[in-house]
Amino acid sequence: MRRRPPLHDVVRVRIAELVESAARAHVIGDQATAWRQLEDAHVLSQPWVRPHLRVHAHMLGFALRQRDIREIAGQVGRLLLAGPGSVTGRYPIGNTGRSRVSAFAAMPIRDDLADLLSTAPSAPPSDETGPANS
Structure with missing residues (x-):
């Protein structure tokens, strides 16, 4: 089991920011950008239960609005796996969280996201239940 650091601000x-940006992109009809933003949010959220579940809940909401049956089914399954995966540290690092990729496949993490994750421990930790995670 991987030891996860506290969620940093x-x-x-x-x-x-990524979830909000995805919502804005969805409203203007830019679905590709919306999904990319959620995928990035997913990569960042994986080590922490609540943020990870929230990102998958947003993904499910987008899939429902798009009436994408494959994505809906995949997100329901991922919502069931995300919590235990984050708790145990047994999640596929870098996975984008979409149904079009295996829920068990690790993927390379883009440099900007990897840098954010690697520099985060030097920032003051935050409680996972803060207002931005509501």
Whole structure:
């Protein structure tokens, strides 16, 4: 089991920004950008239960609005796996969280996201239940 560091404000804020940006992109009809933003939020959220579940809940909401049956089914399954995966540290690092990729496949983490995750421990930790995670 991997030991997960506390959720740091820089990561928490970035996850919230990505989810908000995805919602804005969805409203204007830019679905590709919306999904990319959620995928990035997913990569950042994986080590922490609540943020990880919240990102998958947002993904499920997008899939429902798009009436994408494959994505809906995949997100329901991922919602069941995300919590235990984060708790035990047994999640596929870098996985984008979409149904079009295996829920068990590790993927390379883009440099900007890896840098954020690697520098986050030097920032003051935040409680996972903060307002940006609501």
